[in-house]
Amino acid sequence: MGKAPSATTTACQECDLLIQRPAPTKSNEARCPRCGHRDSASRYYSAQSSIAVSLTALIIAIPAHLYPQIAFTLLGRPASYTLFEGALTLFNSGFWWVGCMILLCTVIAPLLVLMCIFLISLSWILRRVNETTARLLKLLHYTTNWAMLDVYLLSMIVSLVKLQDMGKFELSTGFFCLIALLVLTTAATLLFNSEACWDAVERQRNARH
Amino acid sequence: MLAINAQLAHCRVCGKLASRPSEGAYACPRCHTPLHFRTPRAISRSWAFTISAAIGFVPANLYPIMNVQSIDKSFTSTIMSGVIDLAQNDMLPIAIVVFVASIAVPLFKLLGIAVLLIIVQRGKPIKRQQAMRMYRFIDFIGRWSMLDLFVISILASLVSFGQLASIEANIGATAFAAVVILTLFAAESFDPRLIWDLQDLEHERTDL
Numbered sequence: 001m002g003k004a005p006s007a008t009t010t011a012c013q014e015c016d017l018l019i020q021r022p023a024p025t026k027s028n029e030a031r032c033p034r035c036g037h038r039d040s041a042s043r044y045y046s047a048q049s050s051i052a053v054s055l056t057a058l059i060i061a062i063p064a065h066l067y068p069q070i071a072f073t074l075l076g077r078p079a080s081y082t083l084f085e086g087a088l089t090l091f092n093s094g095f096w097w098v099g100c101m102i103l104l105c106t107v108i109a110p111l112l113v114l115m116c117i118f119l120i121s122l123s124w125i126l127r128r129v130n131e132t133t134a135r136l137l138k139l140l141h142y143t144t145n146w147a148m149l150d151v152y153l154l155s156m157i158v159s160l161v162k163l164q165d166m167g168k169f170e171l172s173t174g175f176f177c178l179i180a181l182l183v184l185t186t187a188a189t190l191l192f193n194s195e196a197c198w199d200a201v202e203r204q205r206n207a208r209h
Numbered sequence: 210m211l212a213i214n215a216q217l218a219h220c221r222v223c224g225k226l227a228s229r230p231s232e233g234a235y236a237c238p239r240c241h242t243p244l245h246f247r248t249p250r251a252i253s254r255s256w257a258f259t260i261s262a263a264i265g266f267v268p269a270n271l272y273p274i275m276n277v278q279s280i281d282k283s284f285t286s287t288i289m290s291g292v293i294d295l296a297q298n299d300m301l302p303i304a305i306v307v308f309v310a311s312i313a314v315p316l317f318k319l320l321g322i323a324v325l326l327i328i329v330q331r332g333k334p335i336k337r338q339q340a341m342r343m344y345r346f347i348d349f350i351g352r353w354s355m356l357d358l359f360v361i362s363i364l365a366s367l368v369s370f371g372q373l374a375s376i377e378a379n380i381g382a383t384a385f386a387a388v389v390i391l392t393l394f395a396a397e398s399f400d401p402r403l404i405w406d407l408q409d410l411e412h413e414r415t416d417l
């Protein structure tokens with residue numbers, strides 16, 4: 001086995017080059033000199049803003065999911081659409097596999113990401129970083145890639161264009177909440193720094209021994 | 210100097226840089242997931258997902274993804290016929306968006322991963338920066354092919370007026386969902402560090 005590396009030494013995630021990680025700054029992320037990979041772990045982590053943004057996003061998520069996003073009328077007959085109903089329709093018509101994926105990418109994964117960021121930052125602020133924090137950090141790692149609210153927003157626009165000559169539609173409350181949710185989720189992901197939190201978990205473990 | 214040459218491994222889950230023995234299984238000291246210098250069997254796993262996705266791509270495009278029924282007409286729509294339909298109705302920008310997301314992206318992604326895998330397996334010197342740019346691009350675009358599935362769920366749930374008009378999902382949607390997932394896994398299984406283990410065609414900077 002090799003020597004244990006110093007605390008500031010890291011390896012580039014994408015090309016394995018050993019680099020000295022600079023002290024985090026607010027302005028920019030460090031880049032790997034060989035492959036140019038942005039090291040998101042070198043970002044400045046503010047638990048307060050992470051909490052603020054993720055909590056706001058979680059609150060906004062309630063109307064974004066419960067209120068209809070599109071109201072549609074065809075020959076005087078109304079119909080409305082919420083995220084759950086979309087997935088449910090697919091379930092009911094036998095496409096449970098597609099329904100599951102849509103539910104995962106638009107509801108479950110984004111909510112899990114926000115919950116993880118919120119709870120981890122909360123444990124950081126309360127100085128209660130422990131093994132649960134470690135588990136949440138792992139969960140966050142596996143769910144981040146599946147949150148696809150940005151793709152979903154574009155697909156709403158495509159659907160509206162497809163619907164425009166069938167009937168009349170109106171964007172309602174849920175739609176605007178969804179945009180806010182998307183912006184806030186992106187902000188929360190950018191403000192968060194999992195490396196700083198993993199470090200805290202390790203410090204906590206060392207302190208206990 | 211590379212981490213692997215210093216007997217160090219970078220954890221892909223938690224980002225920990227830790228020393229590990231050169232042989233045998235070893236868990237990351239920080240997150241307890243298996244820690245490797247390079248993802249084991251990355252190439253064969255990635256090939257498996259790529260080939261499965263390529264097979265799924267055929268039914269995804271041949272079978273209809275939607276049944277559209279209204280008073281005057283009733284038809285099934287495949288991915289391509291949906292694009293053509295949009296283009297004919299003077300909605301070219303949206304037609305291009307759908308074409309790129311549903312056909313160009315999965316196809317490009319499959320070809321791209323296959324090319325990267327072949328490059329890594331040949332082991333000949335390459336332009337690494339260029340290969341890396343391709344890898345990052347593939348990794349970034351993959352998620353956008355979910356677009357058509359979301360559209361189906363929105364349309365199917367909004368347009369259900371019985372005899373008057375209704376849109377339903379069809380078998381192609383299942384195949385397409387499988388393709389999207391498989392391409393996401395294919396890109397995820399690939400280990401970009403393998404690209405950098407190859408010799409570079411261009412001037413090698415030895416000071417790094």
